[in-house]
Amino acid sequence: MRVVTWNLWWRFGPWAERQKAVLAVLRDLGPDVVGLQEVWASEDGGNLAEWLAGELGLHWTWAAYGAPERWQRRIGSDAVVIGTAVLSRWPVVERAALRLPAPAELDDGRIALYAGLDAPGHQVPFCTAHLTSAAPASAVRRRQVTAVTGFLDRHRRGTAHPGVLTGDFNAGPGTDEIRLLAARGYPDAWDLADPAAPSATWDPANPYVTGDGPPNRVDYIRPGPPGPGGLGRVRAVRRAGDGPVDGVWPSDHFAVVADLAGAGAPQGA
DSSP states (O other): OEEEEEEOOTTOSSHHHHHHHHHHHHHHHOOSEEEEEEEEEETTSOBHHHHHHHHHTOEEEEEEOSOHHHHHHHHTOSSEEEEEEEEESSOEEEEEEEEOOOOGGGOOOOEEEEEEEOOSSSOEEEEEEEOOOOTTOHHHHHHHHHHHHHHHHHHOOSOSSOOEEEEEOSOOTTSHHHHHHHHTTOOOHHHHHOTTSOOOSBOTTSTTOOSSOOOBOOEEEEEOSOOGGGTTOEEEEEEESOSOBTTBOOOSSOEEEEEESOTTOTTTO
16 A cells, blocks of 8 residues: 655645646555645635546545634635645545644644545555644644544544554654654654655755755654554655656655555555
């Protein structure tokens, strides 16, 4: 089973050209499941997740962030809303959204989106989330980690497949909030596959990245402990979308791609 997570950078930069680059990367990857953050939908009915799913022949579900006005001010338009999405090769048979806890001054409505996926043999409990980006807010992110892991655990029932947690967690490896993810049963796919491989997803080599800090990994795929026979075990992990497509960088984040054992997909059998 091939899993991708990617923050698509809202409607910043040359977004119409960027979405074509995003599509090209995803088409090349051939994913089974994709967790997306900062996904736009417009008043005229357009939705980036729906468009991508249609182009790729995938099922999809989407949920809006809880405070769209905070994001709309940043692009100067109230005609577009922002959300999180899941694209899936298999039907979405269950969905739920959770607004993540945050103090009022930092609460821009970020969410976790759960999707139960009707994969062959085992339903896959999948969740993608977008934690707060405020630099000094490690304590807030720890609360959000506790909330999102509990949310996924509650929905993971009646299936042997481990929960699969993805998203932009806005914190690097070794931080308290990322260590908490492992302590709550969701280790990092990079640590389970190839810890030495290039893994930074926020990198000044990307022209959309501002600031002069070093490259950092803030986007993750984190499956729970494997099920019977190694179901859901991490087989490989790498980055994608880490260069321009026809001269256009797809996003300010690089994507993460992991291949997990099981679920009957061509890439992960």
